[in-house]
Amino acid sequence: MTALKFTAPEHDAYDVILIGGAMYGSSVAWWLTQLGFDGRILVVERDPSYAMCSTAHTNSCIRQQFSNKVNVRISQFGADFVQNMRHHMNDDPQVPNLPIQSFGYMYLAETMAQAENLAQAQQVQADCGAGTRHMTADEIKAAYPFYNLDDIVAGNHNLIDEGYFDGGTVFDWFRKGARAHGVEYVANEVTALTMNTGGTQVTGVTLATGETVACGKVVNAAGPRAARVATMAGIPLPVEPRKRFTFVFAAADRLDRDLPLTIDPSGVHMRSDGLYYMAGCPPDDDMAVDPDDFAPDHSIWENKVWPVLAHRVPQFERIKLVNEWVGHYAFNTFDQNAILGPHPEVSNFIFVNGFSGHGLQQAPAIGRGTAEMIIHGGYRSLDLTSFHFDRIAQGAGFVEKAII
Template sequence: MQGYDQFKSVDIAVVGGGVMGAALAYWLRRMDPTVSVALIERDPTWTYASSALSAASIRQQFTTRVNIEISQQSLALLRSADWLCVDDDRPDFCLHEGGYLYLAGALGAPVLREANTIQRSMGADIALMPPEALRARFPWLNVNDLELGSLGLSGEGWFDGYRLLTALHTKARQLGAQAVRAEVVGMTRTGRRIDTLHLTDGASLSASMVVNAAGPWARAVGAMAGVDIPVDACRRTVFVMACPTPLPGFPLLIDTTGFWIRPEGAYYIGGIVPADDAPNLPLEPDLDSFEAEFWPALAHRVPAFESLRVVRAWAGYYEMNTFDHNGIVGPHTEMDNLYLMNGFSGHGMQQAPAVGRALAERLLYGEFRSLDLRPLAYDRIEAGRALRELAIIG
């Protein structure tokens, strides 16, 4: 590996220091302390980064083997924070395995049944529940129009994503990753290689390998190298709500209408798929949608939510892969030294620990070892071969 020379030249430059870039930097240095890694982040406070605005929940209820496997590996890493200890400081991710509950009417029930077969074949602890069983377990739930529910009995829930992000940064730096506070504003490309990254302050950096970890801004970073990455920044509003009636055992609920809601401390957080999903909308919460769309659906499903009160709201971007709503991981086919970890479409927080490890293997050893991420390769986009994942939360 080549030496590190005052930010002029590194082995691996990671563009974007959200949870994905930080996880990669960590695993690279952990696997090979001789490899020089620059983690380039323009905003160390992550004001607009998805990782700081995430609902940070984790599930096994996907329908593709690769997404289930990623979550299972990430879960194992989240259950024990030992790998991110710095001296005596052991981060607490506050993982709460409260389960996801997917609900379906007549139309959606066959999909839940098909998904369950795949999930259980991979050891996921997911139970299908008819309406009577749902009513018995969740007496506050309106099951009248339901045919089936799918509940994660263990291995699903929510955690402190911001703590994961900061712990990854701290540990990556302790292991020797170089945190570079700058914006990448351009790239010089020769043939199939990126030679140089140009930074905001006029500095430049050359790297043997460049990784696009720019989250919702992945397309803009790809364009600097002259390649298209089908990722749009799609705004999602998260409402923080108070409900006066206690609803014990409330899981992360995914309704037939597509809304999601889960407990967060003394409150609930939740959101819906917006009617206007144009890319790059300003990051202001869409407050009007609460009364018009969200609240009626909430009150229908859980009558006690009739008396909900919105406490506050925020908005963040999903880094939406407009091709098939799954992550894009590995080399870009038109380039020899550009790698991608993009397009996780609303499930990247839970995927970062395992994806970071697997991509680090791909970069250092030329192959995935802990987890075969070839189904997420960019070549599927080039070939028009979508990865069919049915459990996407819009």
């Protein structure tokens, strides 16, 4: 980071300062400009190349297959936003409408207990209008004969608005749109927060270039670094960077149809990726890492991923690794769901954190909701109160069974 040239902000006070300018910082900033906020907005981003942020390393997938209705609704709005982005962005002819490659998620169950969880989740999704089917192993085999399902009893699959989309383009237009509507972005880093005497308000942020900038509200959109930012306000936040490994491979014997984003009971997932295929997984020792640690572990491909691929899809016995990378989940260790809203005591400190891998697909709805909370003090579209920080202090986790 020392090689970057930081820039100072134009003003010494802002109504909203967003710490982090990737998908969430830019989504919230853009939605503020769309929903009538007339104050001054500053986005502070430590790496304006965005090369190492979670947004840059995402696999850009979207699903409605959650077990909690609000998560289903969030992703349904995300699918609508992506596919009708030009309309949502004021019918600007330069804005593209993006397709969703709807090969769907295929959740596989190897026990009756897992199958029952999938059946219950399918009912929740159906109640929300999602197209998820609960399928027997025979039904899956008929639709996708390439699977080995000897150890599988059931699965869930949805071919409607569920699969891959171009998340990088969505981010790019959030950022462009925010800047076009007057949001100021600076390449800088927040090094400290100034609190009022009672510790109930953040009054300013100190930047790496030395300025202390006054603020009305602060939004923590720092991704895997969110806990470091919260600590500056004296707030413990259960979010940590955890590595996630992605592998792109070619198959000597290509499948005759799309490979759904298959969630194997082993924890490995795989899907079609154009002419190639993509797979990913967490490490077996899934611990917090330094947010600058992107070191690969080549043994994971050989020892964990490839054996699962060859078992689940026998045609993948002859494959060749062509690319790999490491990204970070902003992992919520409390319940693996978003942490939103104002802090109950530091009332102008707003959370947009802890998405644990769902973040990109949830950005349109949660960016909108966070902007509503800032402007109106409450939600005007989807009620996101169940994600508020209060639940952590109360020890009341948000229950979502469909965590990958």
